[in-house]
Amino acid sequence: MIAFTKGHGTENDFVLIHDPAGSLDLTPALVRFLCDRRAGIGADGVIRAVRAGAVAAGEGVDPDMWFMDYWNADGTTSEMCGNGARVFAAFLESEAGVDLAEGLDFATRGGPRAVRALGDGRYAVGMGVYRVGDASAGFDSEVAARGMDPVRPALSVDMGNPHHVVALGSLEELEALDLTVAPQVHPVPEHGSNVEFAVALGFDDAGAETRGRVRMRVHERGSGETRSCGTGACAVALAMRTWAGQGAPDVWDVEVPGGMVTVRITGATTILEGPAVLVAQGAVSVP
Numbered sequence: 370m371i372a373f374t375k376g377h378g379t380e381n382d383f384v385l386i387h388d389p390a391g392s393l394d395l396t397p398a399l400v401r402f403l404c405d406r407r408a409g410i411g412a413d414g415v416i417r418a419v420r421a422g423a424v425a426a427g428e429g430v431d432p433d434m435w436f437m438d439y440w441n442a443d444g445t446t447s448e449m450c451g452n453g454a455r456v457f458a459a460f461l462e463s464e465a466g467v468d469l470a471e472g473l474d475f476a477t478r479g480g481p482r483a484v485r486a487l488g489d490g491r492y493a494v495g496m497g498v499y500r501v502g503d504a505s506a507g508f509d510s511e512v513a514a515r516g517m518d519p520v521r522p523a524l525s526v527d528m529g530n531p532h533h534v535v536a537l538g539s540l541e542e543l544e545a546l547d548l549t550v551a552p553q554v555h556p557v558p559e560h561g562s563n564v565e566f567a568v569a570l571g572f573d574d575a576g577a578e579t580r581g582r583v584r585m586r587v588h589e590r591g592s593g594e595t596r597s598c599g600t601g602a603c604a605v606a607l608a609m610r611t612w613a614g615q616g617a618p619d620v621w622d623v624e625v626p627g628g629m630v631t632v633r634i635t636g637a638t639t640i641l642e643g644p645a646v647l648v649a650q651g652a653v654s655v656p
């Protein structure tokens with residue numbers, strides 16, 4: 370039997386496993402079973418909380434550090450998961466008694482990250498250094514998707530994991546997309562990509578800071594369409610700011626099908642803010 374917790378961040382859902390010593394043999398087949406919505410528990414991905422020293426967490430990583438061992442539903446791994454990082458934090462608070470008010474540095478396949486509780490069921494994740502692709506022409510690639518005609522220009526954004534962002538002109542276009550089929554990216558990314566489709570909703574300068582607002586949908590590498598993607602929200606905010614040009618806001622409220630997250634662009638990095646909810650605990654027997 371494997372003890373698990375089920376949680377989500379803006380309805381991007383995960384099976385979480387507390388395995389500090391790394392004693393579980395977490396295989397692609399086991400991940401696919403756990404994520405199966407009919408035969409297993411059901412989730413967009415699996416997150417194992419394991420000490421860095423118990424796995425190959427990378428050169429020079431403090432072995433006592435927590436490692437967020439993230440897996441997509443299809444049994445592949447990813448460098449980083451933004452929504453997952455918030456849920457991972459809530460899980461460590463509840464399962465391992467970690468105090469998140471002071472913040473926690475943790476390890477991922479994409480490098481070190483930091484997370485802090487904001488105190489209202491929300492968490493802020495330091496998402497690491499981003500890299501926006503060649504934006505000299507505004508775009509550096511193309512995306513084709515079912516329900517979207519014709520092929521559209523896209524901008525690549527590296528959030529530790531790969532993204533391509535497409536701007537659409539209306540919410541009707543966004544809703545018309547059929548993301549049950551994976552979008553095609555050209556040139557074909559070597560390691561695949563997460564693809565975001567976004568519609569700018571305008572600026573809000575009523576408060577102390579000007580904020581941009583945008584709505585997105587995403588097709589995730591390894592998981593299909595999900596109801597939210599934290600790294601994707603950061604990629605969308607960065608693409609929107611790039612396209613909006615000089616004077617564009619650094620703070621973006623990003624509407625996703627599962628709720629809303631906020632992205633703060635702070636120089637070379639971003640901070641992702643949003644909720645994390647733990648919904649169930651149990652034990653699963655593996656067939």
Ligand SMILES: N[C@@H](CCC[C@H](N)C(=O)O)C(=O)O
Pocket residue numbers: 381441446447448449450451452453530531563589590591592595597598599600601
């Ligand atoms: N949903 C995640 C991203 C998960 C990884 C992604 N599918 C990939 O393969 O890179 C997020 O919230 O960032």
